[in-house]
Amino acid sequence: MADKADSADKLTKTKKLNGFDFDGSAEEYNIPADLKPNYLWDGADLDNLKVPGLYVGYKVKPKGYNAPINISILIEATDGRYSVKQMKTDFDTKIISARFYSNNTWSTWDKLPSESSTNDWSGDNTFQKEIVAKKGLKGNATTSSTADKLKEGDQQVKGSFTLPNDNSMLRVGNDGDMAIVKKQGSQGTFVVGAGRSFIINKSDKLPVNVTDNMNKIFEVTPTGIVMANRFTGSADKLTVQDSSNTDLDKLTTDGIYKVWGVKLTNYRGGWTVYGTVAVTTYGNNIQQIVFENSDNTINVRWFSANKWTDWGVVARDNQATIWKSSQTFQGGLEISHATPFIDFHFKNSTKDFTSRIIEDIEGRLAFRKSDGSVGTILANLQGNADTATTARSPQVIGILPNQSLNDYKTPGSYSFQDGKINNSPVNNWFSLSVISIGSYNGTQILQDSNTGTIWIRGWSSTNTWTEWTQISGLNSDNKWTGKQEFSKAIVGNLQGNADTATRTGMIDISNNTNLNDLKDNGNYSCGTNNTYNSPVSRWFTIVVVRNGDYNGTQTLTDTNSGNVWVRTWSSGNQFTNWEKMSKDNTVVHNSGDQYINGRVGAKSFGGNADTATNLQLQYLPKGFHVDGIKSSGTYTQIDGDIKGLPAYPVWGIMEVTSNGNDVIQRFNVTNGADDIVFCQRRFALNEWSGWKKF
Secondary structure: OOOOHHHOOOOOEEEEEOOOOEEEEOOOOOOOOOOOOEEOOOOOOHHHOOOOEEEEEEEEOOOOOOOOEEEEEEEEEEOOOOEEEEEEEEOOOOEEEEEEEEOOEEOOOEEEOOOOOOOOOOOOOOOOOOOOOOOOOOOOOOOOOOOOOOOOOOOOOOOOOOOOOOOEEEEEOOOOOEEEEEOOOOOOEEEEOOOOOEEEEEEOOOOOOOOOOEEEEEEEOOOOOEEEOOOOOOOOOOOEOOOOEEEHHHOOOOEEEEEEEEEEEOOOOOOEEEEEEEEEEEOOEEEEEEEEOOOOEEEEEEEEOOEEOOOEEEOEOOEOOOOOOOOOOOOOOOOOOOOOEEEEOHHHOOOOOOEEEEEEEOOEEEEEEOOOOEOOOOOEOOOOOOOOOOOEOOOEEEOOOOEEHHHOOOOEEEEEOOOOEEOOOOOOOEEEEEEEEOOOEEEEEEEEOOOOOEEEEEEOOOOOEOOOEEEOOOOOOOOOOOOOOOOOOOOOOOOOOOOOOOOOOEEEOOOOEEHHHOOOOEEEEEOOOOEEOOOOOOOEEEEEEEEOOOEEEEEEEEOOOOOEEEEEEEOOOEEOOOEEEOOHHHOOOOOOOOEEOOEEOOOOOOOOOOOOOOOOEEEOOOOEEHHHOOOOEEEEOOOOOEEOOOOOOOEEEEEEEEOOOOEEEEEEEEEOOOOOOEEEEEEEOOEEOOOEEO
């Protein structure tokens, strides 16, 4: 090549030309044989070398190179500078490589084979003739039918297959997702690619073939979880799942999982768990077991019929179990201990207990507070509780007739209706509460259900009973047999005597009162209420004065007429007839003048014989039955309301004669029964005869 472009035979157009640079175009794209080389310089950009020619560099450092190199580059081009080939020879490595420029893009450098250097091909290469190797071959030839160890299909090696160097591996699979790798400075390992599982399967045949049916027996998941169908022996360590929030509903693959500080969802309270999860599948059913170290519980649930059951806690022998949710027991619960107990922790209290149920004595349950004192039960109870202070609707036990209350020492509530009962202050219809004090003492409290009167007594260790004592009621009548002292004034009506009483009040007589029962000291009054055994029907006062325990006097005053009546009783219930007290102007004096029938000095008598003593008329209350009239006298009822006569209603006078044993009743009709003028009957041998009508 000439120094100047004008003398170049093959260059018709020159822009610039010197000994170190060539920039121009050639009409013909073949480079002359005598073309002199261009010299490369430090920092030269090989990507910009697109002009045909030969470029050489001695110890130059082109752009992108870190160290000086000795190279030559031969450039060929077609279509101007838009299709370029560079062939580079590296004199240091003795490697020849080439690349192409097309569509404004350079390809990567490809090595060209040579006899004196090692040749690696990244793509497929086809050889038309047999490959004869003077040395061992590396890699595979997919179509090398004559290479004994490189043919397609199964390979067999007689003897060992050795990779003697570090940083070597045996990679398997078309995507290279598994390999046996030996890195320098580390032990040999099985390696799986990112996002892939490492699985060990068991074949159904021997020897193993890729077409065999295989069952998985071990797996390492992409997240590092180790799963196995079953373990024999022990596993030193299980890989911890990386997820900080694992949904157990989605953990459905057989295996054992160690979870340490992992927040699990769809698990009890959804809290952070320290423990182990075991998953077992059989068909469409799944079982999950969580061994939780945080509260020392074993928790289990099942997936069946397309839904999960609730979590259940498995109780363990000789190990305290804490349940954080309600538990339901379908069968019995047995607790064995020297003193079996159940503890309660109100509002998650950290105390040993806030309430305790304990069998401190055989056959007895005690309720204790945290300080050991007796607790309180607020509930409906059946049976007895020795220390119960608040019990609603206790079970009531009936007492049979002919029993003795001295035999009732078992704590409880009892009732008695009618019949004979011994050692009781009342005859029938009462309730009894029994309270035991220890094993030998106690109290009985009895209430008369008819009167409301309350009685109390106790027993001691010697089986000695105190007398029944009546308890005073604030809103009921009280009868004391002993002396009572009051430090302040008594307000209200009193019955009986008080040594220091300065005044007494009037007591109203209630409806249907029998005056035979009115024996307590006091002043009484009656308005329109019905009474029995009274000489008048209504509107009267009566004064009762007792004489000891068995005798007394009743003095009755008719407040309409002013008439006064008197009678007495003795031997407890033997009443005399009512005697009307005469007024001074209605009796005959032994001496002195009196007005008799309007005349002074005349004393004439009319009426009854001197010996008549029981002809005073007595008034019966309404509805009174004549079977109850056995005392001599005359009786009537102003409203005709008398029971037991041959007719009803009937008005008249009844005359009764009695010798103490036999009684004769005669009734004279005054109005109300035209067919009866007079009737009579008698009482003898404890029965009444029939009425005879006249």
